[in-house]
Amino acid sequence: MAEFVIRAADERGTLIEKIESGFSAMEIRDRYQSAGYLVYSVKNRGLLSGGELRLPKRRKVTLEQFVIFNQQFLTLVRAGLPIVQALELLAKRQRNQYFRMLLEDVRDRTKGGQLISDAFEAQGAFPKIYSTTLMAGEKSGNLDEVLSRYVSFQRLSLSFRKKLISSLIYPAILIVGVIALIICLVTFVIPKFAQLFSDLNQKLPAMTEFTINTAMAAKHYLPLIVLGVVGVFFGLRAWGRTANGAETMDRIKLNVPVIGSIWQRYQVAMFSRMMSTLLSGGLPLVNGLETAGQSMTSRLIVNGIKEASQKVREGQPLSKSLEQTGVFPELAVEMIEVGEATGALPTMLNSVAEFYEEDVQSAMSAAMSLIEPLLLVFMGVVVGFILISLYLPIFSFTAG
Numbered sequence: 001m002a003e004f005v006i007r008a009a010d011e012r013g014t015l016i017e018k019i020e021s022g023f024s025a026m027e028i029r030d031r032y033q034s035a036g037y038l039v040y041s042v043k044n045r046g047l048l049s050g051g052e053l054r055l056p057k058r059r060k061v062t063l064e065q066f067v068i069f070n071q072q073f074l075t076l077v078r079a080g081l082p083i084v085q086a087l088e089l090l091a092k093r094q095r096n097q098y099f100r101m102l103l104e105d106v107r108d109r110t111k112g113g114q115l116i117s118d119a120f121e122a123q124g125a126f127p128k129i130y131s132t133t134l135m136a137g138e139k140s141g142n143l144d145e146v147l148s149r150y151v152s153f154q155r156l157s158l159s160f161r162k163k164l165i166s167s168l169i170y171p172a173i174l175i176v177g178v179i180a181l182i183i184c185l186v187t188f189v190i191p192k193f194a195q196l197f198s199d200l201n202q203k204l205p206a207m208t209e210f211t212i213n214t215a216m217a218a219k220h221y222l223p224l225i226v227l228g229v230v231g232v233f234f235g236l237r238a239w240g241r242t243a244n245g246a247e248t249m250d251r252i253k254l255n256v257p258v259i260g261s262i263w264q265r266y267q268v269a270m271f272s273r274m275m276s277t278l279l280s281g282g283l284p285l286v287n288g289l290e291t292a293g294q295s296m297t298s299r300l301i302v303n304g305i306k307e308a309s310q311k312v313r314e315g316q317p318l319s320k321s322l323e324q325t326g327v328f329p330e331l332a333v334e335m336i337e338v339g340e341a342t343g344a345l346p347t348m349l350n351s352v353a354e355f356y357e358e359d360v361q362s363a364m365s366a367a368m369s370l371i372e373p374l375l376l377v378f379m380g381v382v383v384g385f386i387l388i389s390l391y392l393p394i395f396s397f398t399a400g
Contacts, residue, residue: 004028008037026108061099061125063161067154069094069103074147084111102126129274132291136281146281153277157270160357164266167364174375181379185386187222190215193390204393211389246299254300262363267298268332269356271305276349285345286313300327318345332356 006028007017016037020028025042032039069090076086084107091103102123109119117134120126130150137146194212197204204212218225239245254260271292278288286309293305304325311321319337322328332352339348 004042006032006042007040008032009040010038011036025105026111061096061102063154063158065096065099066126067151067158069099070147070151070154074144074151077144077147083116128294129278129291132283132287133278133281136278136283139282142282149277149280153273156273156357160269160361163361164364167361167368171368171371171375174372174379178375178379178382182382185383186215186218190386190390191219197393200393202393205389207389208393211386243299247303250298250300253298258363258367262360262367263298264327265329265356265363266360267296267301268328269353269360271296271301272332272349272353272356276346276353279346279349285318289318304328 004020004025005017006020007015009015020031028042029039072090073086076089077083081089087103087107087110091100091107094100094103102125105123106116106119109122110116114122115135115138117131117138120134121128121131133146133150134143137143190212194216197208197212236245236249240249253263256263274292274295275288278291279285283291289305289309289312293302293309296302296305304322304327307325308318308321311324312318317337317340319333319340322336323330323333335348335352335355336345339345342348
């Protein structure tokens with residue numbers, strides 16, 4: 001339950017301002033109006049109130065939670081349950097408090113006569129494609145059918161994302177292991193050997209001197225190095241949120257060998273899947289392009305879709321408009337052109353999505369199979385170099 005600040009007047013005209021707990025502002029308003037109060041306003045208490053900081057436990061709706069909600073929502077709608085009752089039932093069962101508050105607000109807005117698509121869009125926490133899909137279902141009168149297509153789209157996206165993440169787990173563990181090992185050698189092992197060699201007061205080989213000097217300098221400046229890395233990370237992150245920064249970083253991503261091509265194909269797969277879902281739901285082509293563009297993460301793809309939607313609005317075919325942007329692969333453009341010529345564009349877009357999803361998974365598997373041994377070789381070379389440089393003076397002293 002959330003806390004709300006209510007301002008109301010009783011039958012004598014006395015103004016009161018209280019903090020009340022409830023599931024929604026509408027519930028608090030109804031409660032006080034039933035008790036005979038004249039309610040002026042009911043507002044969420046917010047983050048700061050009464051001198052204390054109040055933060056929601058979770059301010060995020062994960063893709064998996066959203067998929068489960070839509071599957072349950074679709075089942076209830078198909079069973080003939082009114083939308084308001086379905087939302088109320090699902091909100092009560094929702095464990096994520098933040099998601100529950102959003103659903104309660106959607107329920108209240110829908111109960112007040114607002115369209116469900118507008119109610120979800122007003123939350124600002126759900127994908128644009130979702131509210132647009134609901135709007136298409138409302139206009140066509142086939143909300144359950146459109147929602148079913150969107151659930152299928154969500155499930156495929158979730159499955160695809162899980163496969164990508166699972167393929168990155170082992171390389172991530174290797175990278176963390178390499179970094180931890182190097183930090184351990186630099187901060188603990190090498191300084192012990194440096195102290196030992198200093199006590200022996202013998203001339204060291206150039207290889208050993210290089211290793212010790214590098215490690216001692218890294219240990220001495222470690223706090224500055226960490227601060228520098230963190231500063232660069234957050235600086236690039238802030239710069240990447242600007243229009244020019246996001247576009248420049250996208251160009252860098254696309255020019256990275258192997259990874260850039262995979263990133264481009266992944267974005268094309270997501271765009272094709274979204275467009276297929278929107279067009280199958282009855283949305284016009286231009287509106288579908290605009291909605292899909294707002295849901296993409298690559299700034300170059302977003303700008304390309306904007307240019308393409310403007311050209312389609314002017315009467316050009318979709319395939320030619322996408323080709324002129326220069327960011328869509330030639331094969332995807334050709335497949336879309338065939339879909340336009342045969343009048344089966346949604347089906348062809350779905351085929352494009354399936355092709356590039358499989359292509360991305362194969363490319364990721366190949367890249368990971370190459371990266372993993374390279375990391376192991378790198379780890380072996382670094383550790384071997386350090387061990388040889390540290391034990392070489394000991395062998396020299398023994399031989400001497």
